[in-house]
Amino acid sequence: MRSCASVVEGLEALQSWRPDVLISDIEMPREDGYAFIRRVRALDNRAIARTPAVALTAYGRVEDRLRTLAAGYSMHVPKPVDPTELAIIVANLAGRTRAAERLDRGPARGSTGRTTRHDGSSGRCFRR
16 A cells, blocks of 8 residues: 555556555645546556546535546445445456456356356346
8 A cells, every 4th residue: 555645656556566456536736636536547558557546525416426536537436334334345346357357368268258247136137
């Protein structure tokens, strides 16, 4: 885990470090979290540019949530946030990152390439 105090510092950290998930406050000095995520999503390094990102914000209206999602964040989490909830959100997003990387590499050797989805309500599995 790394902590950065500004957009510039965060972007500099991403030059030498690839996190599983980014967590950013919307209110930051000089440039805000919207500028940060736009600049991350525009990076040439596609692996870093696609990193899942959580916006932590004191703004909790529907319009605020829509704005953070439209800017490129994966999740909008209003403050105050429960630490357990944030840990679960990060774990889920990190899992999505690893799954996406596996998809980018293609099916595992010996795999049919099909995916299975479980319908929890009926106990049935579906293949695609």
